[in-house]
Amino acid sequence: xxxxxxxxxxxxxxxxxxxxxxxxxxxxxxxxxxxxxxxxxxxxxxxxxxxxxxxxxxxxxxxxxxxxxxxxxxxxxxxxxxxxxxxxxxxxxxxxxxxxxxxxxxxxxxxxxxxxxxxxxxxxxxxxxxxxxxxxxxxxxxxxxxxxxxxxxxxxxxxxxxxxxxxxxxxxxxxxxxxxxxxxxxxxxxxxxxxxxxxxxxxxxxxxxxxxxxxxxxxxxxxxxxxxxxxxxxxxxxxxxxxxxxxxxxxxxxxxxx
Amino acid sequence: xxxxxxxxxxxxxxxxxxxxxxxxxxxxxxxxxxxxxxxxxxxxxxxxxxxxxxxxxxxxxxxxxxxxxxxxxxxxxxxxxxxxxxxxxxxxxxxxxxxxxxxxxxxxxxxxxxxxxxxxxxxxxxxxxxxxxxxxxxxxxxxxxxxxxxxxxxxxxxxxxxxxxxxxxxxxxxxxxxxxxxxxxxxxxxxxxxxxxxxxxxxxxxxxxxxxxxxxxxxxxxxxxxxxxxxxxxxxxxxxxxxxxxxxxxxxxxx
Numbered sequence: 124x125x126x127x128x129x130x131x132x133x134x135x136x137x138x139x140x141x142x143x144x145x146x147x148x149x150x151x152x153x154x155x156x157x158x159x160x161x162x163x164x165x166x167x168x169x170x171x172x173x174x175x176x177x178x179x180x181x182x183x184x185x186x187x188x189x190x191x192x193x194x195x196x197x198x199x200x201x202x203x204x205x206x207x208x209x210x211x212x213x214x215x216x217x218x219x220x221x222x223x224x225x226x227x228x229x230x231x232x233x234x235x236x237x238x239x240x241x242x243x244x245x246x247x248x249x250x251x252x253x254x255x256x257x258x259x260x261x262x263x264x265x266x267x268x269x270x271x272x273x274x275x276x277x278x279x280x281x282x283x284x285x286x287x288x289x290x291x292x293x294x295x296x297x298x299x300x301x302x303x304x305x306x307x308x309x310x311x312x313x314x315x316x317x318x319x320x321x322x323x324x325x326x327x328x329x330x331x332x333x334x335x336x337x338x339x340x341x342x343x344x345x346x347x348x349x350x351x352x353x354x355x356x357x358x359x360x361x362x363x364x365x366x367x368x369x370x371x372x373x374x375x376x377x378x379x380x381x
Numbered sequence: 382x383x384x385x386x387x388x389x390x391x392x393x394x395x396x397x398x399x400x401x402x403x404x405x406x407x408x409x410x411x412x413x414x415x416x417x418x419x420x421x422x423x424x425x426x427x428x429x430x431x432x433x434x435x436x437x438x439x440x441x442x443x444x445x446x447x448x449x450x451x452x453x454x455x456x457x458x459x460x461x462x463x464x465x466x467x468x469x470x471x472x473x474x475x476x477x478x479x480x481x482x483x484x485x486x487x488x489x490x491x492x493x494x495x496x497x498x499x500x501x502x503x504x505x506x507x508x509x510x511x512x513x514x515x516x517x518x519x520x521x522x523x524x525x526x527x528x529x530x531x532x533x534x535x536x537x538x539x540x541x542x543x544x545x546x547x548x549x550x551x552x553x554x555x556x557x558x559x560x561x562x563x564x565x566x567x568x569x570x571x572x573x574x575x576x577x578x579x580x581x582x583x584x585x586x587x588x589x590x591x592x593x594x595x596x597x598x599x600x601x602x603x604x605x606x607x608x609x610x611x612x613x614x615x616x617x618x619x620x621x622x623x624x625x626x627x628x629x630x631x632x633x634x635x636x
Contacts, residue, residue, distance in 0.1 A: 138552060141576030155610075258572055260516040261550045267517050319571040320599040322397070323404045343575070349606030350573040357408055357602040 125352070125369040126159040127152065129291050129316040129340030131256075132180065133165035137263045142344045145183035149190060155341070155348035159190055161219060161251075161373070165345075167196020168223040168256060174207050181215035192377070194219035194251055198227045199235035205242060212246055218377050221251040221291070225268045231275040240283040249287040249376050252276055255317065256292065256345070273297040277304040280311035287376055292317035292342060295324050302332040312376060314340030315368070316351060325358040325368070334364035338373050385627035387619060388415040391601070392626050393510065393545060393569035393593030396421045399440045401597075406448065408601050415623065418593075419444060420455035420483035420510070427521055428487050431465035434458050438469065442477040453630070454479035455510055459487035460494040470498060474505050480630055485512045490525040491532040499533065499540050506632040508541040510567070514549030527557035534561035541629055543591060546570040551577045555584050562589070565625060568607055569593030578611035578621070587617035591625050 130152075132145050142151065145162065152160055164180040167173035173196035184191040195211035197220040198204055211217040220243055224231060231252070243250050255270040262268060273293060280288045281304070290301055290313040298313045305311035315337060318324050328337060341351040355369060374380075391409070394401075394417045401419065409417060423429055423437035434457050441454040456473030458466040473479040482502045488494045490511050502509050511533070515526040527548035534542050540563055547566045548554020551574065558564040566581055566589065581590045594604035608621055 141579065257574075260514065260518050261572065261574075262517045264517055319573060319603050320595075320597070322402050322408070322597045322600055324600045326404075342573075345575060346573040347575050347607050347610040349610035350603040351606070353412075353602035353606040353609070354600055357411060359404075 125157045125339055126373045127157045127341050127343070128161050128251075128289065128314040128338035128373050130160045130162045130343045131165040132162060132183070132344055133176065135165060135345070136169055137266065140344060145180065145187070145191060148344055149187060151343055151348055152190065155352050157341070157348065157352075159192065160343070161194045162191050163194045163221040163251070164196055167221065168226040168253070171198060171227065172201050173198055174210075177211055177215055177217070188216065192219075193217045194221045196221050196223065197239065198223070199239040200227055200229045204235075204239070208239070208242060208246065212248060217248070218379070219249045219251055221253060223253045223256070224271050225255070226253075231271065231279045236279065237282070240279065240286045244283065244286040247378070249289060251289040251291045252279075253291050254293045254297065273301040277301045277311065280305045281308055284308040284310055286310060288312065289314060289338065289376070291340070294318060295320065295328065298328060299331050302336055306332075309336070312336045312338055312372065314338040315354070316340035316342040316346065318354075319350065323358060325354055325360060329360060329364055334360065334367045335372060337368050338376070339369045385631065386624040388623035388627055389413055390416040390418065390592065390623040390626040391594050391596070392418045392543060392591050393567050394419045394596050395598065396440060396444075397597040401444055401448070401452065405596050405601060406451070409451070412602060412605055414601070414605070415451075416453055417451055418453045418455055418481060418510070418626070420457045422457055422483075422485050427523070428461055429459050431459075431462050431469070434466075435469055438473050438477065438479070441479070445478060453481075455481040455483040457483045457485070458498060460484065460492065460498055461487050463494060463497060466498060467501060470501050474507065480633060481507045482509045484509065486521045486524045488523050490529040491536070492523070495533065496536070499537050503537065503540050508543050508629045510543045510545060512545045513554065514546060515553060516549060527554040530564065531557050531561050534558065534564045538563050541565075541632070543567050543629075545593065546572070546595070547577060547581060552580070555581050559584055565589040565591050565629075567591045567593035568621070569595035569599065569604060571595070571599050573603065573607055578607055579613060582611070582613050582617055582621070587613065587620045588625055590621045592622045
């Protein structure tokens with residue numbers, strides 16, 4: 124069984140996406156054989172106050188909670204984010220938080236992020252840090268957004284060992300040093316949605332950092348699901364590592380029963 | 382063996398160092414990829430000296446011998462060395478049995494230095510695999526944009542040009558070559574954005590879209606996943622996966 128740690132729905136401001144809705148996501152997950160997915164609103168990256176985008180998405184997924192779990196967009200640089208975080212968990216059923224630091228214009232070393240990390244630990248919510256949404260080379264010229272440096276992600280995780288973090292949409296060369304640096308605290312995970320190479324990249328990743336902090340992810344509706352599913356299918360991972368990557372690790376991270 | 386129209390042909394493969402990794406060969410076999418069009422860009426120098434591209438082509442020729450039927454060599458050159466490049470293309474096609482010309486970032490596609498090589502490719506009836514990107518983060522000094530590829534294609538309508546990576550920023554790339562019927566796009570590279578294959582097929586026609594991976598830098602299953610996941614007809618998928626490339630290669634020697 125496969126669970127997807129990285130999906131996003133909603134419009135992209137710079138081009139028409141082929142699919143944008145939660146219904147589309149459900150259909151594509153079904154087609155890809157993915158049983159469950161953590162989903163966040165794409166609009167949450169572009170609106171400074173992500174609250175309305177969370178509410179809209181929560182309404183879309185309310186009837187599909189067995190398939191879609193909300194990772195609420197959160198902006199610690201927005202006044203009142205603490206209240207929004209609690210509401211997302213209590214009223215919208217969010218099981219995780221997704222940050223878009225480069226899109227919301229803050230760095231992970233700022234005090235607001237430390238406060239968010241502490242509150243997330245109190246609320247027992249994992250924090251997904253979106254390193255990038257799209258390859259920087261493709262950004263519109265007037266809207267070039269830098270990737271979040273892996274060093275900042277690793278430093279944040281080390282500074283808050285009681286909080287679970289996920290590095291989302293990092294590349295092969297970013298995941299390895301970040302996961303190595305946090306081997307001691309063990310609280311940083313990474314999804315594979317942004318790992319497209321080199322040959323047998325998953326085997327190489329597992330050889331370097333082990334399988335227990337890697338999460339399957341597609342970045343649907345932005346990317347093709349089969350780019351991720353075939354990577355796993357044609358990897359040389361052991362059944363144990365495959366199960367951990369595809370479901371076990373996310374299940375543990377979210378503290379959910381199978 | 383499958384008929385050439387049912388083959389899966391990866392039109393864009395590079396080496397890891399001087400070798401094709403055994404894992405890549407094994408994965409290709411497992412995925413049913415029948416042919417790998419391989420070029421070496423040597424040590425990835427942007428402006429390789431003649432001895433560099435000659436050595437790179439020797440590596441590919443050795444792989445053709447080691448993997449007969451699987452590896453089809455593309456001859457890599459720098460147009461900045463006209464005399465040596467012309468001689469190397471002649472050697473690559475006539476002596477080493479290569480089947481295409483690979484151009485990377487030593488000169489932009491519409492640089493007059495490129496023209497004699499394209500004319501030579503036309504005479505040999507071989508495709509020209511031309512790297513192209515327009516990067517918001519900045520291109521390399523002589524890295525071709527899709528617009529420059531289109532300009533080359535308009536100058537040589539009889540040339541068969543494959544624009545790599547759908548031009549990078551694929552919406553722009555597709556738009557740039559829409560009016561150039563002698564340009565096909567390859568699907569290679571690390572960009573996996575949903576809809577890119579469908580849009581290329583819709584705007585250019587399935588005949589002008591060709592599967593490529595950019596292995597070893599990109600994992601072959603991920604690259605193939607783009608095409609397998611695309612919502613196109615089975616007939617269109619067969620064209621993209623191998624039929625179109627088979628047609629291009631058959632112009633010279635058949636498969």
